[in-house]
Amino acid sequence: MLNPVKKSLLIFTLSPPLPATSGAPIYITNTLIPLAEKYDLHLYTIGGSDEVEHIKQHKDLYDRYFRSVHVEPRAQMPSQKGTLGRIVHSLVHLYHGLPFMDASYYSVSAVRNARRIVKQHNIQALEIHSSHLAFFKKFISEVPAVLVSHNIESDIFPFWIPQHLTGWKKAAVESVARCSRRNTHQVEIDNKWKFDAMTFISQSDMDRVTAVVDKSYIPLCLPVKASNYDDKPDGHVNLLWMGGFWWHPNAEGVLWFVRSILPLIADKLVALNIRLHFLGAAPPDELKAVDDGRNIFVHGFVDSLEDMLDSSHLLFVPLLSGGGVRVKILEAMSNGIPVLSTSKGCEGLGATDGLDIVVRDDAQSFADAILQLAADPEQRSRLSRACKQLLVEKYNLQDCIEEKDRIYQKLLASV
Template sequence: MSMSWADVRFMLERARGLVRRGLASLRTRGLGPTWARVRRQFARHVPPISTPLYLPADLPFAPFAVPAGQAPRASIIIPVYNQAACTLACLRALADHPPAASCEIIVVDDGSTDDTGEWMPQVAGLRYHRRSANGGFIAACNDGAALATGDCLVFLNNDTIPQPGWLDALLATFDTQAGIGLVGAQLVYPDGRLQEAGGVVFDDGSAWNYGRFDSPDDPRYASLRDADYCSGAAIAIPARLFHALGGFDTRYSPAYYEDTDLAFAVRAYGLRVVCQPASRVVHLEGVTSGTDTGSGTKAYQVRNRGVFAAKWKDALVQQPRAGSLPSAGSVVRPRRQVLIIDAETPRPHHDSASLRLVNLMRMLVDEGVHVVFLPADLRQVEGDTARLRRHGVEAWHAPFATRPSAWLREHGPRFDVVMLSRHYVAAEFLPLVRRFAPQARVVFDTVDLHFLRELRGAELSGDAGLRRAAERTRDRELALMRQADATLVVSPAERELLSTLLPATEVEVLPNLHELADTGLPFGQRKDLVFVGGFRHPPNVDAVLWFGREIFPRIQARRPDIRFHCIGMAPPADVRALQVQPGILVHGHVADIGCYMDGARIALAPLRFGAGVKGKVNLSMAHGQPVVATSCAIEGMHLTHGHDVLVADDADAFAEAVLRLYDDAELWGTLSEHGRDNIARHFSLDAARDTVRRIFQR
């Protein structure tokens, strides 16, 4: 593909930004850490490898057992008519990879004449029901639903091979998403190609298997998404809802369009129909009924389209025009579409900025917005990319997204709002967004004011070169704010500063976003001190070195039993060297910090420079863990010394504050309670909801 001027301009801006950030990193971090960052930036993109499909061995029948719970949450209903070998493979898959959820498996035999009647009674744990006469797919499914005892009905074709985790992913959707009435699995062919990721229904009643023959890992199909219908080959629906809707409508007997009709009925009931790609099922399409719509049972597909169109004629007026080609943008209309671009995929267990961004995207999804995320580095991050998709975020990465300009040329017209995070990302992408998404409102998310942090670091070090670099950063950030339609900052203090620098610019405060956690252990069962913060952030390095070298020795001299736990990704050598001092433990990255939030007595925030709102302070307060901090660390957080937090700015005072709080149970309880109240008032998702609506949905 030829290079355009947009590509050249983007690459030049990215190159300038990399050089600027590299020089700044050399000054603040040194050669070793900077080289590590360079290697990470230019590492080769490795295409994602889809989980290999599980296919059971084709062995002669022998008795075996399937999962059978006493009080099942889910009833898996498998209607069958002959094709005993297919049913056997399906049951073996369920037996080889049993779900975590309690379930029962019901096979409804619709008058089979092959080995089905001989084999099924020999499968331990299986509920086998043989109908007196052949009545068709719909009759068999409704019979199975009448026999089921689970809270959730899961209809599964016998020509399927459910993949490990499929059922738990379906059921988890009801637990984590609001207003869900029906969930369908992502269906794939045995060769790994996609068969369907939710279906599209057109205004004449015809339907389209969205994503057919594409890669199931393509971001267009790999995230939780509302669908017009989901194929009845693998769907889950609450039992009460299914019965309230009258089950599968018998006017479509013996089969076809009953699943589409059920999905429309669920939506008419006021609930959502979604496709859950985390649930993957191999479907041997057409094994039972074939694929020829001109003969046999398959011919009912043509007849029932007219039945469906007549029943739902009023709803079909809102569907896309027949013959139009569904696209990533059109299948989510009329929902508002928001694109968010950040330097990399957020990792909420690593840093507060990532947690803020993930919670923002969750809020937008909950508000009915379709969110698309594009990382500037185009990398998929194992676990974190999948987590976004489970929340309903359409998360992109290489090799499905290659050049940013090409991707924006294709997708730009679909967006109502584009949010660009961090000044160096905004500098690269803003010209592309203005060109390829001119209709979109552009929001510049500063994350924190980089120039303010750099200026404070320069003042602390007395480095004139750092000060000049910080002033250049200031000029770039302010220029981007003038070009954007709105700017986000994380604290009222930063908004007040910008009101004097750019009085005509729209600036909104979107703080760190946290959910209140359990309060953990009581005062008497807690011990030690903890600091949490990534060490790619220079203020954190300075904070820990200052505390470890100047403050902790004062504490140790009076209380040698107290230990200091230092947690954060990529601690540099001088931070790791603090461990030579008794009582200091440098853990590096800890995947689950819950035991430190729930068990450490005091959290520390000894930052001497920085900007924005400190996630480490929010995180501890959300857990009911009191904090001792500097004035810089609590800036813009609505905190008062002695009421919500203890504040000290020199080594002696900081040590005294720690020792006082460590032994004062009453003060500890007061700060714990008030800190949680502060999070609920100022940093919870509910507290930010009106601001989010104003920024993204007006």
């Protein structure tokens, strides 16, 4: 019997997704790689010489899962262009109704190369990761497509207006920003480019989309470790922050912690054997200044989190802004590490305060919770078991793979 011919899908990503070692690549590959035997997958990703070299270094991995790989150079940002270039950029984006005009990935070359790949490999469906790349559906409208939403991106990229602008320049940029935000809303919420299906990383994100479209909730699923919380080292209570400080919400949250929460607990760190560990690239000077080498440690970027996760007793997430599901929380929970967070920090996770997470929103209650949890290993152990159970019940990877396969079959049924 002849083997059936596999259907071909073109996968669009903002960066090379393999090996999957961080949130976005894990989210992309979790439900993609398990289906690589069933479908012919082709990769279209964004990058430069570093990304090309990265793919060459992992050639065996990419060859195993993708029939072809294309790396498209990143389109120039408006800030990289002169005055005339910025004007042309704005006019082109306005004409096409493109979103994220201040951080766009659109270029004529990008679209031309995507069309070439569709024709060359007889692509029958598109999977587009992030609304930043949704414009490919506009220009390849004849091919059925699913938009995989990693976040409601307009929450994170609202079009920042440079503070130094004044007069007519500020008014012009504000006008462009309004158009960009309107276009973004129409793409993400109204589905103006008529994606055949849309998937969402959180239930709350999915509920915000009003368009009549096939919508699926596909969370980020991480394998739950079999570790026992009670086996963690005693003697010190290690409290962990994870997240790069180049991202404004992370820097904002940790500086709030340093200015408003740390003074409320600083004189009790020694007595309760608390050690605060801050992991993440580009820590601000104000944070580095509190590193005393005894109870507060600012590690910066680390190559591997494994040892720190093994020894950590609590993750604290003092975030005040930003959007999307916090991968750091899911990663901690998958390792059985209980979590103390603000409401903003854990939105969209489906966790319940007091059951599988602790949520506090003002500085005093956040500080009180740190001290209470540090002094109560039984409560931490109970939270550890509960957060792992949350992942087992609400973040089932096999269910997500099957839902993605259902979407593929629907897209390809009309081909």
